[in-house]
Amino acid sequence: MSAKGRIPNWADVTLVPLTSVLLAFILSAILIWAIGESPWEAVKLMVDGAFGSSYGWGYTLFYATNFMFTGLAVAVAFQARLFNIGGEGQALLGGLGVALVCLYIPWPHWSLALLAACAGAAAFGALWALIPGYLQARRGSHIVITTIMFNFIAASLLGYVLVNVLRPQGSQDPSSPRFPSEIALPKLHEMLALVGIPFSRVPPVNISLLIAIAMCFAVWFLLWRTRLGYQIRAFGESEPAAQYAGISPARITVVVMLISGALAGLMAVNSVMGEQQRLVLNAVEGAGFIGIAVALMGRNHPLGVALAAILFGFLYQGGAELALWTSIPRELIVVIQALVILFTGALDNMVRIPIARMFARRGAG
């Protein structure tokens, strides 16, 4: 008997995030209007830029692929109530895994290289998450602190490796050599051409998109259909109850962080192998952090994460178009993205409580 009442499940996953996004957009519109641009034109430009052509779609989906991986990473950890802020570092390390696999082993075919790159990315990402996970499980070091710190360590480590190990002789650029062109991943336009659908050749969206979607399904299956998932969720919902059920908190913490880190690491398959075809210094470009917002908005459910990833892909791509065609400064795009994060993440209760009241009143009346 709580005074707040309860929101029906469907409203919790649709109405609440949509209202939050709407509020963020209204505030953004006021901002755009305040700097003398037309909010309506801006929205049109963004939607058109992100969804109006296969070129726009291609970029939107490319970004969405990144966000699905990092969003899933955060969501899985959060099911165990572990706040993995380290997606950024884990994805960076995943990139290193991809680069090592692609550079040092001559693969006969891209498909084998892809499998190996996935394994490398997942293993390196998982390894990077294992250390904070172990420290939390055995030493009680708070995972939020350690994963944040590990982002910095990962960046420094990657800088060192790129400059001192992977950089080709004589190059001024802190990046690895290009991967062999034989193992370039098939792009979406090539795949769609097989079934006769024309698609823009420019955007870097590639077969990793399918891996990301498969991962969404795999995570759903893991959480709601397997014994391990049951244990993860029980541990997340109530540690004393999990202990009562004989679920080892330390074991679950470590296992969940391994899975989370592996998912974050997999992002590198898309960005490093799919797009850049080499390892560069800032291969992750903040996607690890966006993953937190994506998971928040997707309510830590794989389907929600997939949808939220597309929304953030839209914001990225639409925002780029906006910066290109109007005098709206790039920074404002970041502000709009920040507003969406603010409303969906931090101000969740501001929207949730009135909606809960609305349902409570309807239920009573």
Add this chain to the structure above:
Amino acid sequence: MITAKTAYVLHSDQGMTHPATEPMRQGTAASSPFAIELRGISKAFGPVQANKDISIRVRRGTIHGIVGENGAGKSTLMSILYGFYRADSGEIVINGNHTEIPDSLSAIRAGVGMVFQHFKLVENFTVLENVILGAEAGGLLRPSLAKARGLLKDLAREFELNVDPDALIENLSVGHQQRVEILKALYREADILILDEPTGVLTPSEADHLFRILRGLKEQGKTIVLITHKLREIMDVTDEVSVMRRGEMVATRVTSQTSPTELAELMVGRKVLLRVEKPPASPGDEILRVEGLRLVDAQGVERLRGLDFNIRAGEILGIAGVAGNGQSELLEVLAGLRPADGKAWVRGAPLPLSGAGSDAQSRRALRIAHVPEDRHRRGLVLNFHAWENTALGYHHDPAYNPTRWKMDNAAIIRDTESKMAAFDVRPPDPQLKASGFSGGNQQKIVLAREIEHGPDVLLVGQPTRGVDIGAIEFIHQRLIRLRDAGAAILLVSVELDEILALSDRVLVMFDGRIMGERMPDKTNAQELGLLMAGMA
């Protein structure tokens, strides 16, 4: 808004007058003989009607009991009176004045004080600091503290409310902490004192002391509302009693003209058995044996100080004691939730109390089931569906988990349905979240899970805490039936009546030790009460 009382700050300027010795501050309003009149109070939470058109009148200077099952709406009604909730409709009249109580500050101003079941005290503050918290006379603490000290001394003398004003709350016994709560209310000049289940955490002698305090307060003209589910207390201490059932006020009786049987029937709406039908036990072989069990907690305090006992098949061993004397720790150790020192055997085979094989999963493998004391924290995952809770702890069971990694959700749901039917869980919906069931039905879900696996040993803590009378009957019958099927049952309960009704042997625990063993038919509550207080 009419406030029958002067605000605290005004009063403090008048110096250290004792509230009770002052002239009637209610003035003209005192003409009404009722301290509290609630008229037509209704309150709904969504579709749940917690209070339906409730009217009640509490005479000034009396002790008025409110009884009812869990979920009958007692706490909601009192929360409305104390300003935690606002009623959807109805009016509140305090001392003859219509009073709006939008928040607890207004309640305090109207002279209503509340002593909660779970104390609201700052553990590392002194008694004095707790008493003035929120009612400081000004920005500087020293004058407030000095004033409070004087007042406290007067109150202590008058009402047997002796507490050291400079003691830290964390060093006080539960009974003393409760006195601090009462002092807090009196310091805020409460004329009307509401106590919510005040004896749940007290020993019988502490409870008697509390009742002496309450009678003293009554003699000084205070009005006391006592919320409880213990009919014995109602009969002992109240002048009038109101009975609530399903959000409605079903009857008010003069206590001297009613009986526990009548009250129980009014509460439940039908005839109830107050005693369990229990055939004599026919104990078999020894199933569980414990020797020299010791436990030192993280703070270095010895919680269990060398326990020795055994339980035989087909026997219920009751552990009586005031909450916090090691019973919870004993359950947790045996259930594999915390390591301890000592020796234990199950069916003659050694039972590791620490290290490998001492976790909860290994205990279940040895057919030791556990109904934990705190079903909300441990026994259930409140956010899980009923069927997911049915698998809790048994998620390795091949019936649920034939492939060792993929759960057979459909099988679990089917099994939950049959368990719910066997234990009459309402509503019998496996998809409902555990938080959506009433306390009694939640407990039935836990019991069904633990009992239906046919354990050799059942560890059960507070099996009927927060459970309505109808379900208590059912749960007691199930425990007896499990005993008669040959299980060894360790029953921990703070309800002496429950211990006496169910147990075949009773151990009394005090301060981590066993104070003595008694046979339930050769002892009584008084004798056990003395043992529970550490007086052997």
